[in-house]
Amino acid sequence: MTFHLSIITPEKTIFDNEVSEATIPTIGGEVTILPNHVPVFTQLQGGEIILNINGKTEHFAVEGGFLDVSQKSTTILADFAVHGKDISVAAAEEAKRRAEEKLKQNLSAEEIAEIEGELRRSLLQIKIAQKYKR
Amino acid sequence: MANTQALKRRIKTAQNISKTTKAFQMIAASRLRRAQNAVLASRPYVTKLTEISRNLASDVDFTEGSNAYFKTNKNMTKNLYIIISPDKGLCGGLIANLVREYLKINKKTDDLFITVGKKIEGTVAGSTKNLVASFPFGLTLPSFEMISPIKTLIDEYYLTGKVGAVKIITTKFNSVFSQKPIVLDLLPLAIESSEKNDTLEESNIKLFEPSKDILLSEVAKRFIEMTLFQNLLESYASEQAARMVAMQNSTDNANDMVSSLRLLYNKARQEKITKEILDITSAAVALAAE
Numbered sequence: 001m002t003f004h005l006s007i008i009t010p011e012k013t014i015f016d017n018e019v020s021e022a023t024i025p026t027i028g029g030e031v032t033i034l035p036n037h038v039p040v041f042t043q044l045q046g047g048e049i050i051l052n053i054n055g056k057t058e059h060f061a062v063e064g065g066f067l068d069v070s071q072k073s074t075t076i077l078a079d080f081a082v083h084g085k086d087i088s089v090a091a092a093e094e095a096k097r098r099a100e101e102k103l104k105q106n107l108s109a110e111e112i113a114e115i116e117g118e119l120r121r122s123l124l125q126i127k128i129a130q131k132y133k134r
Numbered sequence: 135m136a137n138t139q140a141l142k143r144r145i146k147t148a149q150n151i152s153k154t155t156k157a158f159q160m161i162a163a164s165r166l167r168r169a170q171n172a173v174l175a176s177r178p179y180v181t182k183l184t185e186i187s188r189n190l191a192s193d194v195d196f197t198e199g200s201n202a203y204f205k206t207n208k209n210m211t212k213n214l215y216i217i218i219s220p221d222k223g224l225c226g227g228l229i230a231n232l233v234r235e236y237l238k239i240n241k242k243t244d245d246l247f248i249t250v251g252k253k254i255e256g257t258v259a260g261s262t263k264n265l266v267a268s269f270p271f272g273l274t275l276p277s278f279e280m281i282s283p284i285k286t287l288i289d290e291y292y293l294t295g296k297v298g299a300v301k302i303i304t305t306k307f308n309s310v311f312s313q314k315p316i317v318l319d320l321l322p323l324a325i326e327s328s329e330k331n332d333t334l335e336e337s338n339i340k341l342f343e344p345s346k347d348i349l350l351s352e353v354a355k356r357f358i359e360m361t362l363f364q365n366l367l368e369s370y371a372s373e374q375a376a377r378m379v380a381m382q383n384s385t386d387n388a389n390d391m392v393s394s395l396r397l398l399y400n401k402a403r404q405e406k407i408t409k410e411i412l413d414i415t416s417a418a419v420a421l422a423a424e
Contacts, residue, residue: 011175027343039339039341042341068186110286
């Protein structure tokens with residue numbers, strides 16, 4: 001049994017295919033969606049999406065957005081999402097280093113919030129990319 | 135002699151102009167393609183977001199609660215305008231049209247303005263004291279990060295009730311040959327809730343976590359950001375299309391000039407040769423007569 005799932009970000013459609021199982025971080029905690037799940041609409045949290053496609057697992061880093069499960073299809077509207085194998089560890093490490101450096105300077109609360117978001121994203125990416133390395 | 139020399143120089147100049155404008159045209163063409171791709175790529179997100187907003191908005195009470203974006207401040211007549219223009223010129227009538235649109239709406243004295251792009255900044259700064267902020271547009275494809283400071287300002291003015299409505303003035307991309315300045319309403323948000331995309335049965339059993347109210351205000355935030363972002367992309371596409379056409383015209387004009395100058399040059403050259411032959415033959419005739 002499979003169901004149709006798509007991951008869409010403002011920039012592009014990241015994933016659009018049949019999956020048999022999807023684990024998604026929502027603000028109410030991590031949920032696993034199986035075929036014929038009850039229709040639900042909820043908000044996402046930063047974390048990792050794990051998809052099961054015919055026994056193979058794929059990982060995505062995601063940050064904020066919505067999850068919409070309907071009878072026809074499941075859609076993840078993410079503010080930011082990237083496929084595990086597309087993550088460049090070097091770029092993420094570099095972003096992390098830059099963010100940490102910036103945090104040491106004197107900044108306004110807004111700037112700090114923005115940089116912390118960046119830092120969170122890069123840490124997440126590094127974590128997920130390491131799964132692919134193994 | 136001096137005449138042909140001057141003509142030669144002018145031909146060279148016209149050729150150089152044609153080369154430069156041709157290059158501009160080609161750059162604009164490739165940027166236009168990228169802009170169009172970006173608009174297309176962001177479309178699924180917008181479609182889905184609109185669909186979700188409609189489903190959510192169908193039975194939420196807008197008169198109270200946190201959904202301030204949907205509320206209309208009826209006793210507040212002030213508007214906040216966000217004007218989007220390019221940073222650079224050389225794009226035909228696009229900026230002039232935008233300025234005209236701006237002058238048309240600038241009737242009330244207490245309206246507020248936020249400008250994006252250097253080309254409109256000067257006009258607005260010169261004609262009103264109510265310029266809240268101005269952002270550069272940048273020369274490349276607008277990124278999503280540009281939205282957040284603009285959004286913060288909109289929140290500051292709209293949610294505190296300083297303005298009654300927020301509108302966007304931008305250039306709509308109709309086609310490569312037609313871009314029109316338009317005024318769009320951004321806030322208060324108007325999402326028609328009539329259409330039901332889900333079946334009735336489904337919308338009855340659908341779960342909303344944590345609650346429709348909270349979710350709707352989150353969706354509304356994205357909706358505003360996406361509207362802004364799409365308009366930035368559209369403005370960018372318009373700019374590149376307008377520049378491409380303008381540069382194509384100037385290339386054609388420069389080439390026309392080259393050919394008419396070349397005609398003049400050839401005529402002058404021939405005239406000179408004829409004169410020289412005339413000189414030689416008349417001299418020969420004079421010598422033979424002696």
